[in-house]
Amino acid sequence: HKQQCGAPTTASTMQSLLPSLPMPKITPPDPYINPSVELVGDPANVQANRSMVAKKDLAKGEVVLAAKLLVYVLDDEATALRCNACYKLCEKKAMSCKACRRFRLCKECEGKPISQLHSVECKKFMAIDAEQRGGVMQRFFARYLAMVQEGWLKPNAFSSLCTNEHLEPPISKQQCVEAVDDLLQHFELPAGVDRDAMIIFARHIRYNAFNLPTFDHISGGGKALSIQPSFFNHSCIPNCMYEDCTSCDNYMVIKAQRAISAGEDLSISYLSVDRLAAMVGKQRQQHLGAEYMFLCQCPKCKGEAGIRMQVQE
Numbered sequence: 001h002k003q004q005c006g007a008p009t010t011a012s013t014m015q016s017l018l019p020s021l022p023m024p025k026i027t028p029p030d031p032y033i034n035p036s037v038e039l040v041g042d043p044a045n046v047q048a049n050r051s052m053v054a055k056k057d058l059a060k061g062e063v064v065l066a067a068k069l070l071v072y073v074l075d076d077e078a079t080a081l082r083c084n085a086c087y088k089l090c091e092k093k094a095m096s097c098k099a100c101r102r103f104r105l106c107k108e109c110e111g112k113p114i115s116q117l118h119s120v121e122c123k124k125f126m127a128i129d130a131e132q133r134g135g136v137m138q139r140f141f142a143r144y145l146a147m148v149q150e151g152w153l154k155p156n157a158f159s160s161l162c163t164n165e166h167l168e169p170p171i172s173k174q175q176c177v178e179a180v181d182d183l184l185q186h187f188e189l190p191a192g193v194d195r196d197a198m199i200i201f202a203r204h205i206r207y208n209a210f211n212l213p214t215f216d217h218i219s220g221g222g223k224a225l226s227i228q229p230s231f232f233n234h235s236c237i238p239n240c241m242y243e244d245c246t247s248c249d250n251y252m253v254i255k256a257q258r259a260i261s262a263g264e265d266l267s268i269s270y271l272s273v274d275r276l277a278a279m280v281g282k283q284r285q286q287h288l289g290a291e292y293m294f295l296c297q298c299p300k301c302k303g304e305a306g307i308r309m310q311v312q313e
Helices: 114-126 137-149 170-184 195-208 273-278 281-292 299-312
Strands: 037-040 051-054 063-068 071-074 222-225 240-242 251-256 265-268
Touching (some): 137 170
Parallel strands (some): 240 265
Antiparallel strands (some): 051 265, 063 251, 071 222
């Protein structure tokens, strides 16, 4: 089934179930796309149904796609423990930002360019009133604006991602605009970025941001935006999954979760493993509808809907 959006929030606790196949050679910043996979649909049409499809059979554990995380931030819990460059656990004496206290680097990463980038994003973040510096969204905005300002990212880098604006109810649209306007009181926008662009970016985050699939459920995660992974549709019984990027140089790696036949749509779950296990079909459909603006019609949801109808009869 085709969905209008493409942003999973799944955990990757099933990684150990996959066979260990060799990683393909990745040449940054270009994504690796398996030659046996193709994108169906116009990538420039953000309202169109787009999906990743297998052109040839794929083996269980085969790498389907590996794409760079373009903008990412760690949540507060992870920031206190993990390196912002490589995600690995830091020693207690690791370099940390004394201003925002939300950035640290391990010894091996201290000289990386992200340190200079943080000096820019930190100033933007610290311009926000102290009582409003909560959650990930403010730091996501600060990092994106810093990356554009410093030439790390083009202002329209995410123009191919969906916004679902045509599906949102008026109240959701208004809430989005108000939230952005509240944040923009504190930010000076770089050349090429205006208020409308930031409203669109906020929607890109809502409908396309991945929970960082990096951790062990002990130290939290964060949010990340990429491009190609967002073209994967959702299924409650996905045939693909994305796994941790602690050893993948900030790439999101998506693998086949089972053997996949040529012609099959490739899918990932927008729900965490825990939610998939805890929710019945109607609950999943309601949650996905509220979060991503679509009614899931995957085989699992359809099957459970059929059982409910039989029981009611």
